[in-house]
Amino acid sequence: MEEVKIFDAERKLMELIWERGTVRAAELVPLAREKMGWNKNTTYTVLRRLTERGVLRRSDPGFEVTALVSREEAAESETKNLLSRLYSGSLKLFFSSFLEKEHLSREELDKLREIIEKQSGGR
Numbered sequence: 001m002e003e004v005k006i007f008d009a010e011r012k013l014m015e016l017i018w019e020r021g022t023v024r025a026a027e028l029v030p031l032a033r034e035k036m037g038w039n040k041n042t043t044y045t046v047l048r049r050l051t052e053r054g055v056l057r058r059s060d061p062g063f064e065v066t067a068l069v070s071r072e073e074a075a076e077s078e079t080k081n082l083l084s085r086l087y088s089g090s091l092k093l094f095f096s097s098f099l100e101k102e103h104l105s106r107e108e109l110d111k112l113r114e115i116i117e118k119q120s121g122g123r
Helices: 009-022 026-037 040-052 071-087 093-099 106-119
Strands: 056-059 064-067
Touching: 009 026, 009 040, 009 064, 009 071, 026 040, 026 064, 040 056, 040 064, 071 093
Parallel strands: none
Antiparallel strands: 056 064
8 A cells, every 4th residue: 555644634634524425625614614723725725735645536516525545544554654663664563662551451452362363373
């Protein structure tokens, strides 16, 4: 998968789009004003940037936008980027660092064991 970078402010707008599917920009303006305090120009600027980077597709007439990147794809890309920047891409380093500092419930630990066993083919 190609790296998808969605900045924090853009993610807020993308959440509104992901919730609605294809949506008219004119419908997003009042939502962005209500949720984020944005004006019309800010909303349209963010939509333009996302479209230029291939995150959204714009359809006319009506300036409808459709997400070309799913919420899951964006999360996966951000996770890979975070691992690369903070842990040199090492899942082992990330997990050991995380597990040393976090207290997990029995249920969370059991779920992690289940995932690891599935990955290792039950070995």
